[in-house]
Amino acid sequence: MSDRKVTDDQIIEALKLHTMPKAAEHLGIHIRTLRKRKSALARKGWSPEHDLTHAVPDGFHLKGASTLYKDGVQVMQWVKSSIDHERQRELMIAACQAMSEDLPQIDPVSGPISTLANLMAVYPIGDAHIGMRAWGEETQGDSWDMTEAVRVQCGAMAALVDLAPAAEQAVIINLGDWFHADNMEGMTSRSGHIMDLDGRYAKMISVGMKVMRQCIASALKKHATVRVINVVGNHDDTGALWMSVALRHTYENEPRVIIDRAPAAFHYIEHGKVLIGTHHGHTCKSERLPGVMAADQSEAWGRTKYRYWYLGHVHHQSVKEYAGVTVESFNTLTAKDAYAAFGGYRAQQNMKCIVMHSEFGEVSRHTVSPDMLKEVAA
Structure with missing residues (x-):
């Protein structure tokens, strides 16, 4: 029996009946492996030599335990657990990979005749x-729902692709918070804030996937390869993870689409002398990002001359040049919700396409706003 097939329950049963060496032999694993697994079980609450006999569920770890004894006999016990965020992330990715196996896959489509390498x-x-969901009368702006999100997001991407040159490579960067909420309750996972939602969570998933697939389809018409990066945001910690898994399966048969698979807070793109880092902007301040890039990408740093950080989160544009790196945050196409309106936030709404030259860095950019799309619709 190999280690990866041995469950916690099997280990507990074996240790109840046998000594450590006999249990390892019975389970068919090395005794050092068994000791490591037993230590892990202790962190989860199972350590009978300390009167701890109930392991907490997978995805949690033991925070503390209080035991009441009377005349040396255990009378009552309180077990306190807390979320094991790293383990829950592993379980979420595994679940997404299992569920994505039943999703339909996209057949390859013809690419552009010629592109600029x-x-x-x-x-x-x-x-x-x-x-x-936003009500215009309340927010003193445009009303917003999922129907408007499809029209504006897909329309802006199509318009920007039309404006862009026939670059060989395209990179679609979802800078985080692609989804407004992260669960069926309509809340964010980190803060527990209740969001103003337009419809059910299942509908949000369907619309979000539809919009991203349409963005990819637009880019495939002009560019030879399309890379997609889904940055983890504070509104969609898990949403960004499962969307990357689902998209990777959907485009498995399309070699022109590359979906970044790393469930990381920071992603990097290298193109000739250009190095771009991406981050949502909620866990690391701008002034620390140059050092993060230099540490994470030391070799790429030496190869490149033009370095950029692209951030979301704040919904407004800001550009600051540090030694060796320019840090920029981007606007959103989405209208402001009640929280933003009541807080006095009044950023512009737009989306950009930035053209990078492998030798000279950024050489041009194009901007599309929702108002421009209204003119097209009219």
């Missing part, structure tokens, strides 16, 4: 917040 078109999408 030295150019890369970057499409940063700031905080789409798909699933958000």
